[in-house]
Amino acid sequence: MxxxxxxxxxxxxxxxxxxxxxxxxxxxxxxxxxxxxxxxxxxxxxxxxxxxxxxxxxxxxxxxxxxxxxxxxxxxxxxxxxxxxxxxxxxxxxxxxxxxxxxxxxxxxxxxxxxKRQAPVRTNKISGVVSDDSGQPIIGGNVLVKGLNKGTMTNIDGKYTIDVPDSATTLVISYIGYKKQEVEIGDRNYIPVTLQKNDVLMDEVVVIGYGTVKKSDLTGAVSSVKTENLPIAANTSVTHMLAGQAAGVMVKQNSAQPGGGIEIYVRGAASTGAGNDPLYVIDGFPVTNKSVEPESGNRYEYGSRNPMNSLNPNDIESIEILKDASATAIYGARAANGVILVTTKRGKSGKPIVKYNANYSIQTIAKRLEMLSAKEFMNVSNEISYQKWRMDNELYPYGGELEEDALPYKGNPYSPEEIAAAGEGTDWFGLLTRDGSINQHNVSVSAGTESTRFLASLNYYKQKGVIKNSDFQRISGRINLDQDLGKYVKAGINATYSTIFNNNVPLGEGNAENSSLLNSALHYDPLVPVKDESGNYALSPTLGMIPNPVSMLEITDQTQTDRLLANGYIEATFWKDLKVKLNMGIDKNQGRRSTYLPKSTLYGKQEGGKANINENRTVDLLFELTANYTKQLFKERDRLEVLLGYSYQQENWDGLGAGSSQFFTDLFLWNKLEAGNVARPPVSSSKGKNELGSYFGRINYSLLDKYLFTFSLRYDGSSKFGKNNKWGLFPSGAFAWKMQNENFLKDVDWLSELKLRVSFGQTGNSNIGGNAYEYYEAGNQYVFGDAVQTGSIKSQLENPDLKWETTTELNVGLDFGFLNNRITGSFEYFHKVVSDLLAFRKLNSLMEVSTIADNIGATQSTGYEFSLNTVNLTGPFKWNTTLNISSYNDRWKERNPDVVLAPYEKEDAPIRAIYGCVSDGILQIGETPPASMPDLLPGQMKVKDLNGFDPNDGSKLLGHPDGKIDAADRIYLGSTDPKVIIGFGNMFEYKNFDLNIFFYGMFGQYVANSNRAKYGPSGCEYILQRQNYSKEVLEWWTPDNPTNKFPSGFYSAYYGGDDWLLEKVSFVRCKNITLGYSFPHKWIHKVFSQARIYVDVENPFIITNYQGLDPEMDSKGGYPSQRTYSIGIDITF
Known part of the structure; x- marks a missing residue:
């Protein structure tokens, strides 16, 4: 009162x-x-x-x-x-x-x-049952009174009861996977409802650029992936889960470390200078996907990270991959490499739904490189020493001299007594590794009325890597809100915030003092103990520049990345046909990396302790205004949709770094840089901005629901482009023919869909960096007088004509559906040309900069894609299958004239071609060396003499052998691109059990066995310098083991034949096996509406002819791939 x-x-x-x-x-x-x-x-x-x-x-x-x-x-x-x-x-x-x-x-x-006291509202009690078209009750279906904030849910028997006011006229019944149905109340008190399943092909809504469309009305090439079919348990980001899930999409993992980097190629990788990353659009916000993790500030690499780690996979509803020009041209100068649209989950009308899922995983190293034990190391060292003495003295079988005429053999490095007492020695790799684990919790709450819908979620993800001191932790939250502000206006927000913490370890392929943690471990002498008698980390007596592997665990290297991605919209409907939408957002990324190399490490000791702090920050701002007009024409026979829009996006970035060294103690780490005692401590800073303004439009026209037309146009202006080429125009057109609606096919009962699609258009790649502008570098030091001066030097020349790379693409597709869409799929053919490639042209000048960025050259790509989805069995036992097959070929079309091709290189060769000599077996004892290799010794690799240089013109080939081995004998061996990529999955359901098995594979790609090249039987005489090798050297050629598998330890790189380290690889990897059990509703309905437990194995096995560790990730000293065992629970309240 x-x-x-x-x-x-x-x-x-x-x-x-x-x-x-x-x-x-x-x-x-x-x-x-x-x-x-x-x-x-x-x-x-x-x-x-x-x-x-x-x-x-x-x-x-x-x-x-x-x-x-x-x-x-x-x-x-x-x-x-x-x-x-x-x-x-x-x-x-x-x-x-x-x-x-x-x-x-x-x-x-x-x-x-x-x-005033209101008269009591008269209500009627209405009851009923909701079932599917097979008569089975639908549990948890939503029953709402239309126009009122009043509703209920169906029980375990599909029954409902609801009090309805006299003024109400309609009930709205809905359930996920079924068509929403509105029923008139009339004078009935009992209303049974049968819901029809959404037609998988015809009614599925697919997200496209700036809108949605029914899948049956698509005119472009779009692949759609629903996350409900993806195993989320052990995946840090949604990009990890896409391998094999969509035709035309190749997923390549650069690093298996926690949160490791991912490369995604959509229809190949045809750009040679501007990158091949697709454009990501998250809830309508085009993100740069630029990593903000700074460099370490020291000599060690830390592997690559995935910028999409900030997005919680549990929040994602669906992923659409736009592949052809018709689908991507609406994004213009950034869409040449495809567009990936990520749509997050949203709240729905009805009672609050609380979902909680958690999983715990154990990770083990899938396959490790087996190195020589101490005894094996000593025996091999003795063998190499003895064979080297025989070779140096040209003794049998390396020559005709007698042993008594040779210099006396000094004896083996290790005596039998030393070998017997050696044991296994130090397992450096084992000391650095462990079993990893993943712990994940996710909770979401969604609710809504007819006018308000929201979803909020929280995620906690922590991964302990299989290498000690490598960890990943993410805490993220999301809020999605949609609000109807009356009948004609609605607004909403999408906001997510995440914080990621990483503990990093030194990775990479560096050698000697730049060796990574694993590279050092694999090469390190197994006879050296971890620490010497003084308690210091022991060093190899002959390889003192390689750091002690265990000492590198003392390095502290931490990264924190914070990201806020938020956008809000307001949409107004004018009349009933025109909608105008304003979308504004911000994407703020900030990364901070702090490192310290203590004096207990080799490099840290040289620097007296070394500390670095580096920060990077990007802030993207978005403003978009779109208008969408939709009209049914000619008595709803035809349909017209018109989209017009304007977009402005600004990317701002800055960076700051500082460091110091010569600390009197390691206790401060990086927290007291002023405690360092270095004369000129390193500092750095950077700042920049990019702007993109765009006008775009699209027209969709459906004629008689048979003939579909799409025309789109985007006009982009970018600050990245040269001043004479600020704006680019990107058009596209597409036509689709729904043949199943023609009179001559519509009575074919077994045909559900048959649609022909043709599209043609252009897109751009604006990822050309700042190459259009003149740059000066500061900090260049020079001596003037008695002091070191700081100056500036020109590092890049301006090219006012530099512009985007242009991709022109033709696509022909056929969508099909048979037997009431129990069999559905599509076939695609594409041909695209990438012109105006970003390259560097040489200048005929004496300036300090001798090259300039320019648009030179072209590539072309041709490919095929096939997708198939089948419903094999229905009823109590259900069985669905998915299959996709892709093939592409990226080739050169026009070369940079400044690049001088070798005589054996073809003008139109594959972009990632591999050239080399061809081996011809190992020269055996008593065999005569080839005439082209007269000095070849037994145990060394023979090389085929295939060609020679024209003596009159050294730039041309003879076309026949010339009796010697040189560069003229190199030929095209293959490409690192796979010939075929597949994904194959089977989903089974029986009563309350579900089983999901998914495979993906690649065929026909050439992979260099880099671990064999570095740690295997090639030049293994370095073992005499106490550098370890893999157990493969036990199978190399010796006079007592005249094998044809591996050459001897004295294999010469020049005479070796490049192809023996190259393997034509095919593999099929079992990506996941997931087994789940859903508890019957009658057991849990008092507390939960749904509950499911599951177990999952990721990467359980791989079928391959590859002899290395992993055909996808086999870099020298790279982070090992893992096998993951998970158990989890999903519950809904």
Whole structure:
């Protein structure tokens, strides 16, 4: 209660306790005094006001009388405007006039104002059952009263009961995977409802650029992936899960470390200078996907990271990959490499739904490189030493000299007694590795009315890597809100914030003092102990520049990345055909890396301790305005959709770095840079900005629901382009023919869909960096006088004509569906040309910069894609299958004229071609060396003499052998690109059990066995310098083991034949096996609406002819791939 004169106040925030108190006060203060209307009727007042608030009128009445007003703020509108002119009037007459919308009572000198008592709303109780088209009850279906915030859910038997007011006319029934249905209430009290399943092909809605479309109305090449079919357990990002899931998409993992980098190629990788990353669009926000993780500031690499790690995979509803020009041209200068649209989950109308899922995983190294044990190392060293003595002295079988004529053999490096006492030695790799683990928790809450829908989620993900000190931790949260602001306006927000913490270890392929942790471990002498007698980390007596592997665990290297990605929209509907939408957002990324190399490490000791702090930050701002007009024409026979839009996006970035060394203690790490004692501590900073302004439009026209036309156009202006080429135009057109709707096919019962698609258009690749502009580098030091001076030097020349790379693409597709869409799929053929490649042209000048960025050359790609989805069995036992097959060929079309090709290289060769000599077996004892290799020794690799240089023109080939081995004998061996990529999955359901098995594979790619080249039987005489090798050297050629598998340890790189380290690889990897069990609803319905437990194995096995560790990730000293065992639970409240 609130009074204008009394000091006692009860605000509108009162709830049940305050209502009780108010009632007690009313009984104590008001009722004992009885009613006194006589005074009110006799007292006269004058009121003359115009358009003033009700509260002011009440104040005037109180000023002219002894009355005091009591009311609840929630019951009356005190700001209501009043106009009244009454003179010498009774108070009751005035009150009747100004309080006609309320009730009031006069007791003594108190006037109590209350809201008018509403007549009770008459309701009817309606019940029914909701079932599917097979008669099975639908559990948890939503039943809403249309137009009211009132609803219920079906029970375990599909039954519902709901109180419906007399004014209600319609019920809305919905369930995931089924068509929403509206039913008239009429005079019925029992309403059964049968929901029809959404047609997988015809009614599925697919997200496209700036809109959605029914899958049956697509004119472009789009692959759609639903995350409900993807195993999320052990995946840090959604990009990890895409391998093999979509035709035309190749996923390449650069590093198996926690949160490791991923490369995704959509229809090949045809750009040679501007990158091949697709454009990511998250809930309508085109993101740069640029990593903000800074460099370490020291000599060690840390592997690559995936910028998509910030996005919680559990939040994602679907992923669409736009592949051809018709689908991607709406994104213009950034769409040449395809567009990946990520749509997150949103709230739905109905009761609150709380979902919680958790999983725990154990990770083991899938396959490790087996190195020589101490005993094996000593025996091989003795063998190499002895064979080297025989070779140096040209003894049999390396020559004709007799052993008694040779210099005396000094003896083996290791005696039999030393070998017997050696044992296994130090397992450096084992000391650095462990079993990893993953712990993940995710909770989401979604709810909504017909006008308000929201979803909020929290995610915690922690991974302990299989290499010690390598960890990944993510904490993220998301809020999605959609609000109807009346009938014609709605608004919403999408916001996610994440914090990622990484502990890093030194990785990479560096050698000697730049060796990574694993590279050092694999090469390190197994006879060296971890620490020496003084307690310091021991060093190899002959390879002292390679750091002790275990000492590198002392390095502290931490990264924190924070990301805020948020956008809001407001959409207004004008008339019923025109919608205008404003979308604004921000993507703020900040990465900080702090490293310290203590003096207990080799490099840290040289630097006296070395600390670095580096920060990078990017802030992207987005403003978009679109208008979408939709109209049914000619008695709804045709349909027209027109999209017009404007977009402005600004990318800002800056960076800052500082470091120091020569610390008197390691205790400070990087927290006291001023404690370093270095004369010129390194500092750096950077800043920049890119802007993109765009106008775009699209027209879709459906004629007779048979012929579909799409035309799109985008006009992009970018600050990255040269001043003479600021704007680019990117058009596309597409046509689709729904043949199943033609008279000659519509009566074919087994044909569900047959649609032919043709598209042609252009897109651009604006990822050309800052190469259009002139740059100067600061910090270049030179000596002037007696001091070191800091200056600046030109590092890049301006090219005002530099522009985007242009991709021109033709696509032909055929979509099909048979047997009521139990068999669906598509076939695609594409041909694209990438012109105006970013390259560097040589200058004929004596300037400090001898090259300039330019648009030179072209490539071309041709490929095929096939997708198939089948429903094999239905009923109690269900079985679905998915299959996709892709093939592409990236080749040169036009070369940079400044690049001089070798005689054996072809102008139109594959972009990632491999050239080399061809081996011809190992020269055996007693075999005559080839005439082209007269000095070849037994155990060394023979090389085929295939060609020679023209003696009259050294740039041309003879076309026949010339009796010697040189570069003319090199030929095209193959390409690192696979010939075929496949994905194959089977999903089984029986009663409450589900089983999902998924495979993907690649065929026909050439892979260099880099571990064999570095740690295997090639030049293994370095073992005499106490550098370890893999167990493969036990199978190399020796006079006592004249094998043809591996050459001897004295294999010469020049005579070796490049192809023996190259393997034509095919593999099929079992990506995941997931087995789940869903608890019957009758067991859990008192607490949960759904509950499921599952176990999952990721990367359980691989079928391959590759002899290395992993055909996808086999870099020298790279982070090992893992096998992951998971257990998890999904529950819904």
């Amino acid at each position: 609130k009074t204008l004169k009394h000091k006692k106040t009860i605000t509108k925030r009162s709830s049940f306790p305050y209502k009780v108190i108010g009632l007690v006060l009313y009984l104590l203060w008001v009722q004992p005094f009885g009613a006194n209307h006589l005074y009110a009727s006799e007292r006269k007042i004058n009121i003359e006001v115009n358009d003033v608030t009700l509260i002011d009128v009440l104040k005037q009445i109180e000023a002219q009388s002894d009355y005091v007003f009591f009311y609840n703020n929630a019951d009356i509108d005190t700001e209501k405007k009043i106009s009244i002119n009454m003179k010498d009037a009774n108070i009751k007459d005035v009150l009747d006039k100004i309080l006609n919308e309320y009730s009031y009572r006069i007791n003594n000198k108190k006037i109590i104002i209350t809201a």
